[in-house]
Amino acid sequence: MNTAVSYENELLLKTVQSFLEAEIYPHEEEVDRAGEVPLELGHQIEQRSKEVGLFASNLPEHVGGGGLNYTAMSVVEREYGKTSHALHSWIARPTELLLACEGDQIARYLDPCVTGEKRELFALTEPEAGSDVMGMKTNARRDGDDWILNGSKHFISGPIMPDFAIVFAATGIDETPRGPRKRVTAFLVDVGLPGFDCSEGHKCVSYRGYKTFQLSFNNVRLGPDQILGEEGRGLELSGKWLGMGRIWVGATCCGKAERILEMGTDWAANRKQFGKPIGSFQATGFRLADAAIGLRTADLLVADAVKRADEGRMEDMDAAMVKVYCSEMLNKVADDTVQIFGGMGLMEELPIQRLWRDSRLERIWDGTSEIQRHIITRAILRPLGA
Numbered sequence: 001m002n003t004a005v006s007y008e009n010e011l012l013l014k015t016v017q018s019f020l021e022a023e024i025y026p027h028e029e030e031v032d033r034a035g036e037v038p039l040e041l042g043h044q045i046e047q048r049s050k051e052v053g054l055f056a057s058n059l060p061e062h063v064g065g066g067g068l069n070y071t072a073m074s075v076v077e078r079e080y081g082k083t084s085h086a087l088h089s090w091i092a093r094p095t096e097l098l099l100a101c102e103g104d105q106i107a108r109y110l111d112p113c114v115t116g117e118k119r120e121l122f123a124l125t126e127p128e129a130g131s132d133v134m135g136m137k138t139n140a141r142r143d144g145d146d147w148i149l150n151g152s153k154h155f156i157s158g159p160i161m162p163d164f165a166i167v168f169a170a171t172g173i174d175e176t177p178r179g180p181r182k183r184v185t186a187f188l189v190d191v192g193l194p195g196f197d198c199s200e201g202h203k204c205v206s207y208r209g210y211k212t213f214q215l216s217f218n219n220v221r222l223g224p225d226q227i228l229g230e231e232g233r234g235l236e237l238s239g240k241w242l243g244m245g246r247i248w249v250g251a252t253c254c255g256k257a258e259r260i261l262e263m264g265t266d267w268a269a270n271r272k273q274f275g276k277p278i279g280s281f282q283a284t285g286f287r288l289a290d291a292a293i294g295l296r297t298a299d300l301l302v303a304d305a306v307k308r309a310d311e312g313r314m315e316d317m318d319a320a321m322v323k324v325y326c327s328e329m330l331n332k333v334a335d336d337t338v339q340i341f342g343g344m345g346l347m348e349e350l351p352i353q354r355l356w357r358d359s360r361l362e363r364i365w366d367g368t369s370e371i372q373r374h375i376i377t378r379a380i381l382r383p384l385g386a
């Protein structure tokens with residue numbers, strides 16, 4: 001990173017920090033307790049983030065976004081990671097998949113997501129097809145020029161009821177050298193279309209107030225202009241975005257681990273037992289040392305991955321390594337810190353239990369740790385034909 005970029009990112013960091021201090025941190029506890037972000041608060045965060053230029057900062061300037069490169073976005077996401085997804089997701093980072101919009105789709109879907117008039121969902125996971133994406137049952141069949149969509153999705157998350165969903169559906173079978181494979185197509189599906197039901201689903205104990213939706217499609221008729229990108233190329237389209245999503249998970253895990261480590265350090269220095277600060281007992285002090293090592297390593301992994309992404313040479317394996325390492329580092333730091341706090345670590349009065357609960361999701365969404373290890377193993381073995 002050269003000095004000029006560092007300086008810019010330093011200013012960016014200060015902007016994000018003061019925004020979070022003013023607009024987000026004061027609401028964390030109440031939102032967690034209520035399990036809900038009041039709509040007025042959500043819209044206030046949205047509006048104020050537009051005023052400081054953080055809204056849609058991930059999208060290029062030519063579509064009206066903030067034009068931050070991946071390195072700068074990692075600075076932003078790391079800071080967001082210190083707080084709850086339920087709150088910072090109101091500062092929209094619309095999916096880059098929308099850059100595949102063409103013709104009328106730009107005015108209907110991309111532009112309003114950049115301005116905040118519309119919200120989208122990314123709908124891949126199904127009740128019976130989570131890690132096994134190709135097990136998806138949601139399908140669309142041709143009817144003249146139209147498509148008829150059937151099936152269901154769950155765990156599809158967002159801060160608020162969306163305006164439309166990017167829905168992945170099987171549109172046929174391709175013969176490949178590895179055998180038959182589902183053709184997957186991405187569709188833009190408006191909430192309110194006949195046969196499309198979108199309702200709030202399960203409530204997650206991580207990031208209370210961040211919503212999951214369940215989607216069901218019963219003979220939903222879609223025009224040919226509802227396809228995002230090309231027919232049959234849905235997974236290729238989502239691939240790059242999924243990869244970057246895993247890096248953002250990594251960056252947010254680093255931010256959260258830093259905040260937790262600060263809390264643990266403070267407690268270890270001030271809580272006394274046997275007449276001494278508990279940090280002076282090696283069993284406690286070494287937990288802090290291991291956390292500091294893990295955090296620095298994770299930060300370096302993220303920095304390396306975003307550099308690769310900015311240079312256009314990021315591979316699936318790079319993103320998978322970031323996701324698995326950073327999320328597991330965070331969970332170890334969070335669990336060790338609860339241990340350092342002793343009984344108080346689990347009491348509602350202190351935020352550590354909330355951060356510990358929030359941390360747990362990071363090893364699951366955007367592909368579990370096991371699936372990330374599978375991606376890495378495949379990248380190692382496939383060149384050998386294994």
Ligand SMILES: Cc1cc2nc3c(=O)[nH]c(=O)nc-3n(C[C@H](O)[C@H](O)[C@H](O)COP(=O)(O)OP(=O)(O)OC[C@H]3O[C@@H](n4cnc5c(N)ncnc54)[C@H](O)[C@@H]3O)c2cc1C
Pocket residue numbers: 122123124125127129130131132154155156157158204212361364365366367368369370371374
């Ligand atoms: C709060 C929340 C928000 C989410 N938001 C979205 C969203 O917006 N859009 C979306 O599409 N999805 C979303 N998801 C879904 C998420 O990506 C999935 O939960 C995740 O991919 C795991 O799928 P699953 O829950 O069905 O678990 P399963 O696939 O049933 O896995 C259960 C366990 O089996 C293991 N396992 C499965 N297969 C293998 C294997 N081959 N080898 C080794 N172990 C294996 C898994 O690692 C895991 O430990 C969200 C999930 C949550 C909880």
